[in-house]
Amino acid sequence: MLKRTANSYEAWGFLEYKQGHYEDAVIYLEKAVGLNPGMRRYRLVLAKAYAGAGLIEKAREIYDNFIDEPLKDLWKEEEMLKEAAPKPR
Numbered sequence: 001m002l003k004r005t006a007n008s009y010e011a012w013g014f015l016e017y018k019q020g021h022y023e024d025a026v027i028y029l030e031k032a033v034g035l036n037p038g039m040r041r042y043r044l045v046l047a048k049a050y051a052g053a054g055l056i057e058k059a060r061e062i063y064d065n066f067i068d069e070p071l072k073d074l075w076k077e078e079e080m081l082k083e084a085a086p087k088p089r
Contacts, residue, residue, distance in 0.1 A: 006035035010042050017045055022052035040066075
């Protein structure tokens with residue numbers, strides 16, 4: 001059986017988010033954050049998915065927690081989302 005990792009859940013969640021399937025994105029992204037809560041980009045995309053799904057209070061909770069984190073790290077995480085996917089080997 002294939003073991004799912006935080007990274008694989010985040011990847012599926014991000015794909016669902018990009019397609020506008022916010023409720024589905026939330027399911028995957030919550031699993032990714034649960035497995036690796038220290039990964040800021042997982043939480044950032046989850047907040048965006050919450051907002052897209054109309055779960056504004058949940059999105060606000062995540063964004064409020066970002067206020068306590070160093071800003072340079074937050075912008076770095078946002079930029080990571082814009083990077084192109086690596087080319088397959």
